[in-house]
Amino acid sequence: MAGTPPSRSRVLILGGGLSGTLAAAALAPHGIGVDIVERHALPDTPRARRGLPQARHAHMLWSGGADAIESLLPGTLEMWLGAGAHRIPIPNGMVSFSPGGWYRRCWPEAQYLISAGRDLVDWAVRTRALALPGVRLLSGAEPVRLLGTRTRVTGAVIRHQDGTEEVREADLVIDATGRASRAPSWLAGLGIPVVPETVVDAGVAYASRRYKAPVDTAGWPVINIQVDARLAGPGSGGTILPIEGGEWMVSLAGTRGGQPTSAASQFLAYARNLRSPLIAEFLDRTEPIGPVTVTRNTANRRRHYEKIRVDGFVALGDSATALNPIYGHGMSAAAQGARALRELASTSDITSKGFARRAQRAIARPAAAAWLLAVGQDAAFPRAIGKKPTLADRAATKYVNRLVTTACSDFTVVEALTDVMTLQASGSGLAHPRVLLAAIRGPRLPPLAGPALTPAEQAVLLGRPAPTPTPTPTPTSTT
Known part of the structure; x- marks a missing residue:
């Protein structure tokens, strides 16, 4: 990592995958400085990267998601098609x-729908998002815990590859670390009530x-x-x-x-x-x-962050709502959630009281639609685990x-x-x-x-x- 980054960020995004880079695209145009923390090196070409095992499976990006991404990052669709993706x-x-x-x-x-390998989809989004003014990538670093109080998250502790830890304060922390997110336990460590969770698992x-x-x-x-x-x-x-x-x-x-x-x-x-x-x-x-x-990690898991009262923290994508990939809605729901975040940030200051909860509710709406489609089918299988129909x-x-x-x-x-x-x-x-x-x-x-x-x-x-x-x-x- 070149140089020593400042110890404060306006927005600190945990995770540099699709959800994280879309969150950066949502906030950077409002003049909000964004730092993305990513554990693994991110390639500058459409090739596989560590930390994304699902890239080896089929991904359908539905038009609802593709349109949302294009609105956040104009020209992305052209990049996909120019690199060999198909518009079907x-x-x-x-x-x-x-x-x-x-x-x-x-x-x-x-x-x-856009039919392409996941590595190609992510590469185009990442390339355009990281080119935005005010967006910086801190690779080779990972979050280890959140900072704050029972009512507000104020940053995170970041561990670098050499083992050193850095305290980084922020006005807003966005969790985009995916299905394996440890945010619920990090929030509990601050004394914040347990995040309600719903799981439906058909064992796919x-x-x-x-x-x-x-x-x-x-x-x-x-x-x-x-x-x-x-x-x-x-x-x-x-x-x-x-x-x-x-x-x-x-x-x-x-x-x-x-x-x-x-x-x-x-x-x-x-x-x-x-x-x-x-x-x-x-x-x-x-x-x-x-x-x-x-x-095999395909359970539908919804963390209801919109039901807790804490400022300075938002979860996006699989960190909030992870869907069975068989229905192909994960990328699209994350993109629409990022678009909702952009719209809210255009009218509200990210430091204002209640911003995080309003943002979480806005993000939850498109995710809820995808959730109903997924669990409506999965809960019907005789050996499904979780909420029964x-x-x-x-x-x-x-x-x-x-x-x-x-x-x-x-x-x-x-x-x-x-x-x-x-x-x-x-x-x-x-x-x-x-x-x-x-x-x-x-x-x-x-x-x-x-x-x-x-x-x-x-x-x-x-x-x-x-x-x-x-x-x-x-x-x-x-x-």
Whole structure:
């Protein structure tokens, strides 16, 4: 670390990952100096870094998150696409087998997602955030405890790689250290009441592997076999994401009692035993280019910081609300939380009494929407641990299942579900009269007998030279 940094920061961000750099992007434009404390070295290229094991798994950045990031850091979307990421339209850019059946792909674009490796996503955000005036990165350092009183956090003690400790005071401390955050115990050490916590754990494990795509990935769809919580026994699903470098990122997931393993010899067999063997059929046409990696720390964990009264401290991203990655909402919820933080800081002084609590409530709103989507499914699995579904929860789940089935042949419902899934709209949109009427009416067309594939996609399965796919394919349905 070059030089000796000052012993005071206006804002001290603990953690230099996606949430931490987005928090810096939210506050720096207001003329607020920001110091980011990060334990590991952060690369200046889109490559793997220590401390981010989830980067080895498939990540979908929904449009609600991508738009939030672009508003915080204009030009980030261009950086992603220029480095090989894909902008995939929804629903026509997805071959998706939902619990209600195969989705049609003849509809117009409702939303989109960014498909890329996590290292690329983080690199672009980090590059643009660290270029902002007033943002400094303190790498090779980690927080060891918070400073303050029962009513206000005033800084943190930082330990450097040489073992020396530094007391760093701050007007605002933001915890962005992720799932493994020790902030609850640090706050307890200051005499602050225990942070209420809610956990729902379906016991999901992820096994992922990179493959060399057998075709040009430009215009290639996401292939998604969704988990169906209504079936007896463990749930399982999988995804093929086209990412940069002409690769497919393939992730398979299973709940408690039916989890995939790290054994390379079992990866393809697990894919073949999903609700549809489509993923395995595509993988038969290509070769892996890396080992199988497994992650099991996937519980939904919500720390209700908005319910405690303490100034000078805010938690963002997984530190506050960690979501089961199977639904792909973690990055998007963090981005929308950072955007909410920026909006509050534009009208309130960060040192004002109650700022932290107002900020935490603003951050919690988009996270709560993603939380309901995740736990509504996970709590339904028979071996899930944590909060059990209430009668109202079961009624809501039954209604959503009706919508999912209807969406296979009704664009009104497809659009409403897509807006909610991408975090572009709240769940209240599913109660719009048009959507309610469509749900009552039910499916308007018979279900597809198989996936709606383009000629290029079918050619890959048949082992033939594939025509060049177009960015917005016109699928041929298998009926």
